[in-house]
Amino acid sequence: MLRMIDVSVNYGHFRALKKISLEVNEGEMVALLGANGAGKSTIFQTISGLIKPAGGAIEFMGKRIDGLPPDQIVRLGVSQCPEGRHLFPQMSVYKNLILGAYVRSADRKGTAETLQEIYKLFPILEEKKNDPAGSLSGGQQQMLAIGRALMSRPRLLLLDEPSLGLSPLVTKEVFRVVKEINRAGTMVLLAEQNANVALRLVGRGYVIENGEIVLEDSSRGLLSNAQVKKAYIGA
Amino acid sequence: MDLFLQQIINGLTTGSIYCLVALGLTLVYGVMHLPNFAHGSLYMMGAFITLTLIKSSGLNYWLAMLASAVALAAIGIAAERLVFHPLRNAPHANNLIAAVGLLLFLEGLAHVIWGPEFWQLPTPYDRVVQFLGLTITQQRLFIVAATLVLLAGLYLFLKKTLVGASIEAMSQDRKGASLVGIKVSRVSMLTFAIATGLAAVAASLAGPINLVYPSMGHIVILKAFVIIVLGGMGSLPGAVLGGYILGLAESMGATYISMAYKDLIAFAILVLILSLRPTGLLSGGVK
Numbered sequence: 001m002l003r004m005i006d007v008s009v010n011y012g013h014f015r016a017l018k019k020i021s022l023e024v025n026e027g028e029m030v031a032l033l034g035a036n037g038a039g040k041s042t043i044f045q046t047i048s049g050l051i052k053p054a055g056g057a058i059e060f061m062g063k064r065i066d067g068l069p070p071d072q073i074v075r076l077g078v079s080q081c082p083e084g085r086h087l088f089p090q091m092s093v094y095k096n097l098i099l100g101a102y103v104r105s106a107d108r109k110g111t112a113e114t115l116q117e118i119y120k121l122f123p124i125l126e127e128k129k130n131d132p133a134g135s136l137s138g139g140q141q142q143m144l145a146i147g148r149a150l151m152s153r154p155r156l157l158l159l160d161e162p163s164l165g166l167s168p169l170v171t172k173e174v175f176r177v178v179k180e181i182n183r184a185g186t187m188v189l190l191a192e193q194n195a196n197v198a199l200r201l202v203g204r205g206y207v208i209e210n211g212e213i214v215l216e217d218s219s220r221g222l223l224s225n226a227q228v229k230k231a232y233i234g235a
Numbered sequence: 236m237d238l239f240l241q242q243i244i245n246g247l248t249t250g251s252i253y254c255l256v257a258l259g260l261t262l263v264y265g266v267m268h269l270p271n272f273a274h275g276s277l278y279m280m281g282a283f284i285t286l287t288l289i290k291s292s293g294l295n296y297w298l299a300m301l302a303s304a305v306a307l308a309a310i311g312i313a314a315e316r317l318v319f320h321p322l323r324n325a326p327h328a329n330n331l332i333a334a335v336g337l338l339l340f341l342e343g344l345a346h347v348i349w350g351p352e353f354w355q356l357p358t359p360y361d362r363v364v365q366f367l368g369l370t371i372t373q374q375r376l377f378i379v380a381a382t383l384v385l386l387a388g389l390y391l392f393l394k395k396t397l398v399g400a401s402i403e404a405m406s407q408d409r410k411g412a413s414l415v416g417i418k419v420s421r422v423s424m425l426t427f428a429i430a431t432g433l434a435a436v437a438a439s440l441a442g443p444i445n446l447v448y449p450s451m452g453h454i455v456i457l458k459a460f461v462i463i464v465l466g467g468m469g470s471l472p473g474a475v476l477g478g479y480i481l482g483l484a485e486s487m488g489a490t491y492i493s494m495a496y497k498d499l500i501a502f503a504i505l506v507l508i509l510s511l512r513p514t515g516l517l518s519g520g521v522k
Contacts, residue, residue, distance in 0.1 A: 048413075048414060050410070050413060050414075069418070070413045070414065070416065071413075071416040071417065071418050074414070074415065074416035075416060079414075080414050082410065082411070082414060085411075086408045086410045086411030086414065087408065087411060088403070088404045088407040088408055088411060088412075089407055089408070090403075090407055091400070091403065091404070091407065095400060098397075098400070099397075099400055099401070099404050099412075099415050099417075100415050102397070102401065102415045102416045102417055103415070103416035105397050148415065149414075151415075152415070152416065
């Protein structure tokens with residue numbers, strides 16, 4: 001399980017995260033809701049080791065991971081599919097996926113197996129395996145980004161705004177697969193602005209505002225919460 | 236016609252040297268977003284180390300060039316660790332200033348160790364061959380052949396190995412590379428080592444036809460910058476293409492226009508191409 005305890009992050013004098021505490025338990029899928037700039041991506045970057053926290057602790061499977069370099073965090077089983085995807089645009093789909101398994105490159109057989117699993121989840125990726133990643137449509141790129149993140153066989157997948165810029169139909173398809181990934185045993189922490197969609201998928205959620213957790217509840221509780229409705233669902 | 240063919244050969248020779256220098260420059264730029272002004276001084280160090288090894292220990296030309304490439308790779312790694320790595324989070328201007336500082340330091344060092352004289356690098360390939368009625372020194376053929384072998388090797392390394400892919404990945408998306416677990420500092424060191432190693436080979440190849448002296452890197456680095464701007468910053472095929480275009484244009488210009496304006500041609504081409512295609516011929520690699 002993942003546990004953040006009172007994690008604070010500063011950007012210069014600006015306090016981007018204020019004593020964030022959250023957890024994702026074995027088998028869970030948890031949503032992180034909040035507007036643009038609330039701090040969702042900062043939380044993800046901090047978990048992945050791209051930003052060093054100014055205070056607090058992050059534990060994964062009982063081990064402190066704050067302060068570790070990003071590659072070791074991936075090795076421990078935390079993989080991030082970042083906002084904006086950050087694919088390698090001039091490389092083929094296949095090569096992007098293979099690089100996703102960079103930390104376990106010694107395990108050739110296992111990598112080949114995982115690759116087949118990803119192709120099964122997203123058949124379009126196998127069809128387009130020789131095309132440069134930059135030539136794919138937005139939805140296909142998002143699938144590739146998720147596929148690449150799964151190539152390291154993570155125990156926890158950090159999924160940052162996967163629905164951004166996708167049509168409702170493609171979003172549905174992407175989330176169907178995310179649900180499948182979670183059912184197979186991978187923990188998922190999902191950051192979304194689209195609370196309506198996210199809350200139908202997860203068990204629990206946190207609401208972030210200005211770098212602080214202001215609300216924490218089951219998805220049912222959040223869906224019926226008047227504040228959440230007003231701010232994130234628009235109903 | 237003979238003169239024309241002769242100039243093609245000369246252009247390919249100079250172009251090969253340009254290619255190797257520009258490739259290193261563009262690799263470092265692609266991965267670290269650093270325009271390394273000191274690249275020309277590292278090239279100069281490569282020439283002097285080869286020269287010293289041949290003159291003082293009588294090492295064979297090949298072995299001396301190889302040893303010099305290894306030595307420069309080590310110097311490149313040291314430069315990355317001691318100069319650029321500590322500045323990785325600093326404002327961009329600091330990197331530029333540090334690169335100029337490194338340039339001045341290396342040049343000063345060369346003056347102290349080897350003095351300001353001009354040297355010629357001895358080569359075993361100093362004979363002349365007759366080919367299709369042309370007179371070509373073996374060294375020129377050797378330069379072109381060696382460059383082609385290196386280009387093929389670099390291509391295979393980048394496209395067919397995982398380590399090579401990690402370099403490409405970092406130049407295409409730095410954050411994406413970190414998130415799949417590629418070690419940024421290891422790739423930076425490796426990139427520097429390859430770039431400076433290539434520079435050492437280029438300098439050792441050019442040493443017998445040009446001269447070796449402490450400021451020999453100046454004009455080379457200027458041209459290498461023209462080439463990578465021409466080819467598209469961070470683009471490896473662009474660096475190769477730009478290198479040969481420049482080499483050929485210079486030798487043609489020197490023959491048919493004027494020898495005195497040889498070095499001007501590079502900059503005339505730069506102005507011309509940038510006004511037609513501001514992003515360079517083959518922009519890519521770096522977004």
